[in-house]
Amino acid sequence: MTGVATHCPYCALQCATSLHPAAEPGAVVVRPREFPTNRGGLCRKGWTAAEVLTAPDRLTAPLVRNAAGELVEASWDDALDFVAGRIRQLQTEHGNDAVAVFGGGGLTNEKAYALGKFARVALRTKNVDYNGRFCMSSAAAATNRAFGIDRGLPFPLTDVAGGAAVLLVGSNLAETMPPAVAHLAGAREGGGLLVVDPRRTATAQLTEDGAGIHLQATPGTDLALVLALTHVVLQEGLADTEYLAARTDDPDGLYRSTAAWWPERAERVTGVPAAVIRQAARVLAAAAPIHGGAGAFILTGRGAEQHSKGTDTVTACINLALALGLPGRVGSGYGCITGQGNGQGGREHGQKADQLPGYRSIADPAARQHLGAVWGVDPEDLPGPGQSAVELINALGTPDGPRALFVHGSNLVVSAPRLASVRDHLAALDLLVVADVVPSETALLADVVFPVTQWAEEDGTMTSLEGRVLRRKAAVTPPGDVRSDLAIFAGLAARLGCAASFPTDPAEVFEELRRASEGGIADYSGITYARLDAGEALYWPVPAEDHAGTPRLFADSFGTPDGRARVIAVDHRPVADDLTGGSPLYLVTGRLLQHYQSGAQTRRVVELAEAEPEVFVELHPRVAASLGVVDGAPVRLRTARGSMVAAARVTSDVRPDTVFVPFHYGGASAVNELTNDALDPISRMPEFKACAVEVSAEIAARGVPA
Ligand SMILES: Nc1nc2c(c(=O)[nH]1)N[C@H]1C(S)=C(S)[C@@H](COP(=O)(O)OP(=O)(O)OC[C@H]3O[C@@H](n4cnc5c(=O)[nH]c(N)nc54)[C@H](O)[C@@H]3O)O[C@H]1N2
Ligand SMILES: Nc1nc2c(c(=O)[nH]1)N[C@H]1C(S)=C(S)[C@@H](COP(=O)(O)OP(=O)(O)OC[C@H]3O[C@@H](n4cnc5c(=O)[nH]c(N)nc54)[C@H](O)[C@@H]3O)O[C@H]1N2
Ligand code: SF4
Ligand SMILES: [Mo]
Numbered sequence: 001m002t003g004v005a006t007h008c009p010y011c012a013l014q015c016a017t018s019l020h021p022a023a024e025p026g027a028v029v030v031r032p033r034e035f036p037t038n039r040g041g042l043c044r045k046g047w048t049a050a051e052v053l054t055a056p057d058r059l060t061a062p063l064v065r066n067a068a069g070e071l072v073e074a075s076w077d078d079a080l081d082f083v084a085g086r087i088r089q090l091q092t093e094h095g096n097d098a099v100a101v102f103g104g105g106g107l108t109n110e111k112a113y114a115l116g117k118f119a120r121v122a123l124r125t126k127n128v129d130y131n132g133r134f135c136m137s138s139a140a141a142a143t144n145r146a147f148g149i150d151r152g153l154p155f156p157l158t159d160v161a162g163g164a165a166v167l168l169v170g171s172n173l174a175e176t177m178p179p180a181v182a183h184l185a186g187a188r189e190g191g192g193l194l195v196v197d198p199r200r201t202a203t204a205q206l207t208e209d210g211a212g213i214h215l216q217a218t219p220g221t222d223l224a225l226v227l228a229l230t231h232v233v234l235q236e237g238l239a240d241t242e243y244l245a246a247r248t249d250d251p252d253g254l255y256r257s258t259a260a261w262w263p264e265r266a267e268r269v270t271g272v273p274a275a276v277i278r279q280a281a282r283v284l285a286a287a288a289p290i291h292g293g294a295g296a297f298i299l300t301g302r303g304a305e306q307h308s309k310g311t312d313t314v315t316a317c318i319n320l321a322l323a324l325g326l327p328g329r330v331g332s333g334y335g336c337i338t339g340q341g342n343g344q345g346g347r348e349h350g351q352k353a354d355q356l357p358g359y360r361s362i363a364d365p366a367a368r369q370h371l372g373a374v375w376g377v378d379p380e381d382l383p384g385p386g387q388s389a390v391e392l393i394n395a396l397g398t399p400d401g402p403r404a405l406f407v408h409g410s411n412l413v414v415s416a417p418r419l420a421s422v423r424d425h426l427a428a429l430d431l432l433v434v435a436d437v438v439p440s441e442t443a444l445l446a447d448v449v450f451p452v453t454q455w456a457e458e459d460g461t462m463t464s465l466e467g468r469v470l471r472r473k474a475a476v477t478p479p480g481d482v483r484s485d486l487a488i489f490a491g492l493a494a495r496l497g498c499a500a501s502f503p504t505d506p507a508e509v510f511e512e513l514r515r516a517s518e519g520g521i522a523d524y525s526g527i528t529y530a531r532l533d534a535g536e537a538l539y540w541p542v543p544a545e546d547h548a549g550t551p552r553l554f555a556d557s558f559g560t561p562d563g564r565a566r567v568i569a570v571d572h573r574p575v576a577d578d579l580t581g582g583s584p585l586y587l588v589t590g591r592l593l594q595h596y597q598s599g600a601q602t603r604r605v606v607e608l609a610e611a612e613p614e615v616f617v618e619l620h621p622r623v624a625a626s627l628g629v630v631d632g633a634p635v636r637l638r639t640a641r642g643s644m645v646a647a648a649r650v651t652s653d654v655r656p657d658t659v660f661v662p663f664h665y666g667g668a669s670a671v672n673e674l675t676n677d678a679l680d681p682i683s684r685m686p687e688f689k690a691c692a693v694e695v696s697a698e699i700a701a702r703g704v705p706a
Contacts, residue, residue: 007462008030052605139310141682151540170304225277233323239325338464344467397424409436414666619651
């Protein structure tokens with residue numbers, strides 16, 4: 001029996017799965033399916049994903065907060081009428097921008113597209129942004145300015161397997177996309193896997209036994225490290241000068257911007273020995289085509305990007321790739337490892353504050369004209385660019401800010417930075433509407449909760465980390481009175497008197513999305529459900545139905561006006577927090593294999609919750625000893641934003657100047673109580689990955705540790 005062919009609900013690897021009937025009526029089990037990216041593999045989250053479909057506390061009816069402050073069940077009509085009435089009232093009193101929308105990179109292309117249209121056409125608000133701002137924005141900003149196009153991997157992931165060297169900057173691939181580790185085989189065989197991480201992660205361990213080098217840099221110093229790697233490449237005559245002259249706009253700028261970053265200077269900043277920096281640069285260069293190597297890749301993850309200088313760090317990585325002549329060459333390149341299931345497609349079709357579908361700019365008159373025609377509205381009536389996620393959150397409930405917020409596909413009271421402020425802003429709203437599949441921490445704060453369909457209950461498309469568009473297929477009937485986000489947009493648009501159409505059939509939405517994206521950077525106009533169902537591997541752009549798609553970008557030219565990549569001079573700067581006073585350590589945050597994001601889904605899967613039931617803090621043995629803390633003991637963490645208690649996990653895998661806390665837990669266990677919302681000036685990415693923290697033993701509150 002073949003089952004229903006679909007893809008995993010979670011991360012951007014979008015492993016291929018098939019769904020089969022389970023013993024209980026209406027339930028399904030997940031099996032892996034052979035596919036180039038996952039090669040028949042799945043991680044633990046993928047295997048157990050079906051459990052979220054039947055979560056005991058699954059939302060099955062709309063909820064509206066009553067006069068006593070309790071969320072009580074309501075009919076869809078009553079809930080939609082109530083919300084539409086409040087929206088009309090608030091917009092009459094305060095203007096259209098008084099209503100804001102927050103989307104998510106887990107939504108299908110169809111939902112993300114409809115959400116952006118709902119904001120711009122039905123609510124007519126400029127205030128829309130999404131959680132991809134927390135995820136991909138620094139890499140997107142950097143690739144847009146250097147290459148003119150932002151597609152996470154501008155090549156198929158399987159290309160990486162042939163590379164002789166892979167530099168992973170701030171990615172813990174072995175935990176965040178385990179099946180993708182297979183594609184590092186080529187690099188590991190020849191000693192070419194280079195991993196930059198302040199922790200000896202499962203990924204860093206892959207470099208051991210001669211497979212490569214772990215560069216265990218100080219948090220927040222990747223920029224200095226990559227400038228030094230580039231310095232070595234240029235000074236040792238390892239650069240691809242012909243490529244630089246032919247394909248970039250300013251080869252000299254590369255020399256100028258890295259000249260001062262000799263390895264000994266970078267060693268003082270990063271803690272990585274100068275000799276190791278030189279060795280890493282030589283390993284990477286030897287794999288480059290100019291030196292007859294089998295290919296080299298530079299890939300960034302959130303460890304490099306989620307900083308107040310994330311855009312510049314990625315830019316430095318791109319500059320290093322350009323120095324070695326990698327981008328656009330088959331079997332080499334720079335790529336960013338996209339995170340959420342539809343992190344890629346979610347940022348192409350209009351959830352982002354400054355974008356219209358097809359990866360168009362909302363400020364571009366031609367783009368407004370095109371979308372005006374597709375949507376049947378006057379381009380003049382389309383709002384302009386809105387604010388980025390953190391800025392939007394910080395504006396909620398302020399005198400001139402939005403008074404109402406819709407959340408579709410994010411659990412932001414767990415995942416946004418500096419949570420005390422997030423909670424204050426949500427509390428200051430007149431109306432909070434949350435659409436979710438489960439009562440997430442954010443849904444529990446809402447005035448109205450809409451229960452929505454999830455992955456195995458719906459059709460649609462997702463765009464993976466490779467820019468390949470994939471089919472998601474319905475295999476089960478949703479429980480209770482659950483509807484798609486599409487039905488919420490349609491129901492509210494009609495009640496608000498919006499004349500534009502809001503189809504609820506994903507296939508119909510996709511047909512409209514094709515037209516909306518036509519002629520844009522991310523052109524989906526040649527993609528059809530039929531082509532996807534036939535198994536065609538369609539990487540955007542796909543500008544016509546007889547076009548085979550674009551697995552590799554930049555072969556002949558980049559997406560810039562003159563076709564050349566831009567060399568942008570960048571320089572290192574410290575993290576936003578002050579780490580010089582007192583005796584603070586670096587707090588870094590990130591992921592565990594067992595949990596996904598805010599944990600709203602995976603904390604409801606028994607096997608995963610039991611494997612990692614509670615928040616912990618990784619501490620170096622020296623730090624633990626100085627605090628008198630033993631493994632498992634409670635530890636208090638305090639930053640300028642807040643404080644929390646976590647169980648000590650004592651390990652020499654973390655640098656002695658660094659502690660690590662996973663961000664998958666809610667309430668008092670949410671590490672985002674502590675994180676810094678300092679923003680990157682270009683991408684508006686908050687500094688999730690490095691801040692100053694004071695650590696102490698927690699004895700009083702919990703008693704003496706066992
Ligand atoms: N299991 C699991 N898998 C996931 C997800 C999940 O929640 N759980 N989420 C998906 C999503 S949305 C995303 S964005 C991806 C993220 O995938 P990754 O980027 O691999 O994940 P993170 O754990 O956030 O960060 C990676 C590493 O950055 C390191 N790091 C911290 N600070 C720094 C620094 O200053 N420099 C460097 N070089 N490294 C640093 C951390 O120690 C961590 O090991 O994963 C996707 N896959
Ligand atoms: N400290 C720290 N914080 C971080 C990060 C970090 O590394 N460190 N990483 C950041 C990153 S990279 C990301 S991507 C964010 C992610 O953080 P969040 O934005 O909170 O992402 P999720 O936890 O995936 O939340 C998605 C929600 O949508 C629901 N959902 C699932 N499918 C649907 C659907 O079809 N429709 C609707 N309406 N809802 C649905 C899920 O149940 C869940 O509640 O966290 C960021 N926060
Ligand atoms: S690696 Fe990502 S897509 Fe694959 S099974 Fe795990 S969570 Fe799902
Ligand atoms: Mo992400």
